[in-house]
Amino acid sequence: MMQISIDQAEGLERTVNIELAAEDIQSKVDEKITELGKEVRLKGFRQGRVPKKILVQRFGQHARQEVLGELMQNSIEKAITDNELELAAAPEVTKTDDADDGGFVFSAKVELMPQVPEINFSDIEVEKEHADITEEDVEGMITNLQKQKQDWKDSKGKIANGDLVTLDYKASNKDLTYPKKDTEHMGILMGESRIPDDLKKALTGMKSGEENSLEVSFDDAFNVDELAGQKVKFEFTIKEVKKAKLPKVDEEFVKSFGIESGDVEKLKKDIKNNLSRELKQTVDNRFKQKALEALRSQCADMPLPESMVRRESEYMAHQEQQRAKQMGHDDAPLQEASKYEAAAKERILNSLIIQKIAKKQDIKTDFTKVREQINEIAQTFEQPQEVIQMYYQNQELMSSVEQNVIEAQVMDWIESEVKIKKNKLSFDDIMKPKVNE
Structure with a gap:
């Protein structure tokens, strides 16, 4: 007769110990050998006429392994059901051993689901x-839709929020000169691009063609790797300023959104x-x-x-x-x-x-x-x-x-x-x- 015991380990872990009786194992093996005998074909014997002794010699060990696998699965499920265990994961067999009397013993580690405490x-x-x-929220969204379809026009006026600015620059400190030669381009959408406040203030009010130089500290997340985290002398020339021209909110504009x-x-x-x-x-x-x-x-x-x-x-x-x-x-x-x-x-x-x-x-x-x-x-x-x-x-x-x-x-x-x-x-x-x- 099968015997089951459960040991409590640390936390939610439990060890399920199961002993399968020799007579139960042998009974299932005999059944499997009998079923096998009805189908197996061996040279020198008609189908269904192979002596049981030969079947046991040829297939007995394999039949026992199959039976043990089935009994282990069934016995673990029985242990879980009978003890009302709610598992967090599939059982893990940790130990197997053949008993001297032909029985079989094994242990399986299981982890239980926790019990949520009562909450007031x-x-x-x-x-x-x-x-x-x-209405302001709706109008703000309409403005965003207008920006999706806006045109950019060259401007000779002063730089302000919303303008698209292109500049050539060179940055340097005692450890860095970037770029090594000539200058590098940078595009900035005023009020949107992530640039240091000092640079934004310097750009505001300038015009295309003007130059400037100032100390700038770029944060670690700046999108130019060479400048990220650097404090530099930043020399630049405004190459181009474009101002956005928003489309009118009219029938054509509305139709463009389906x-x-x-x-x-x-x-x-x-x-x-x-x-x-x-x-x-x-x-x-x-x-x-x-x-x-x-x-x-x-x-x-x-x-x-x-x-x-x-x-x-x-x-x-x-x-x-x-x-x-x-x-x-x-x-x-x-x-x-x-x-x-x-x-x-x-x-x-x-x-x-x-x-x-x-x-x-x-x-x-x-x-x-x-x-x-x-x-x-x-x-x-x-x-x-x-x-x-x-x-x-x-x-x-x-x-x-x-x-x-x-x-x-x-x-x-x-x-x-x-x-x-x-x-x-x-x-x-x-x-x-x-x-x-």
């Missing part, structure tokens, strides 16, 4: 931002709807981050399965490498998984918290919301019906949407339970947060 949601306060979409009627008010309405959708998504995401951060603090002492942390860290490292390759860095190295361990732990803990809430509150996927989300995604493409069809035919895409929906439903429940601290901001304050946030 009513004691938690989470900030949630909100904003109104104003609105066949050319109706400016229709464009404004579409812009406002898009801004509202983007605002809601950003507000929801930021609330989710803050809420989950507060909930994680309630689970600070909860151990996480090392196997899950390792897998998630490795997955994140591969994701980062793939992103780099998609951006053209074909030789991007695979970073050490340990670099992503802290972020991996946050992801895992977030997932465990969401899963526990969904299970405890019996929150099921709302498939009406799944359809709504797919339709919303599709509307951002030129052929929405094709996108909708693609989603419904791809189980991986559908699973991703369903996961997003169940998470959103859980976040709605969390919002209804915690204390909400409302914070009204402008659209720009929410959509373009300060760098130090």
Whole structure:
């Protein structure tokens, strides 16, 4: 008769010890030999007439190995089920041994899922931002659309914000002269390009053809490698100044964005709807981050399965490498998984918290919301019906949407339970947060 015992190791690890009885093993081996005898063909014997003794000699060891594999799998599953163990990863067999009486003993290491502690949601306060979409926000977006189609005209006037400036320069200090010979070109979009403040101030008000020289400190992230992190004497000549000429917001302009009627008010309405959708998504995401951060603090002492942390860290490292390759860095190295361990732990803990809430509150996927989300995604493409069809035919895409929906439903429940601290901001304050946030 099979015997099972479980030893508690460190943290979430357990060792399952199983002893398989000799008679159980032999019974299964005999069954396998009998089945084999019905099919096997050996020279000198008719099919199904090979003596059992010969079958055992030829196939007995192989049959025993197959039986042991099946019994080990079944016995581990029984141990897990009978002891109500919820595993974080597949069991790992760590020890095997044949018993003197023909039995078999083995041990398997398992790692359990942690138990998320009870959380008192009513004691938690989470900030949630909100904003109104104003006419200024809509007009600002229209200006951005105009800039996408703007023309550049040569200018003899003074340089101001928004101008496109081309200059020739030479930079030097006691350790550096760049370039070694002649001068180098630099293009600057005033107010947009990342340049030192001293250089921006010097350029403002200058005209094409004028020269200047000043001390400039470039930060480490400056896009000219030779100048990054350097303090230099910067000598330059303004070679060209161009000012932007924005197109008129008229019927032709509106039609260029796919609105066949050319109706400016229709464009404004579409812009406002898009801004509202983007605002809601950003507000929801930021609330989710803050809420989950507060909930994680309630689970600070909860151990996480090392196997899950390792897998998630490795997955994140591969994701980062793939992103780099998609951006053209074909030789991007695979970073050490340990670099992503802290972020991996946050992801895992977030997932465990969401899963526990969904299970405890019996929150099921709302498939009406799944359809709504797919339709919303599709509307951002030129052929929405094709996108909708693609989603419904791809189980991986559908699973991703369903996961997003169940998470959103859980976040709605969390919002209804915690204390909400409302914070009204402008659209720009929410959509373009300060760098130090």
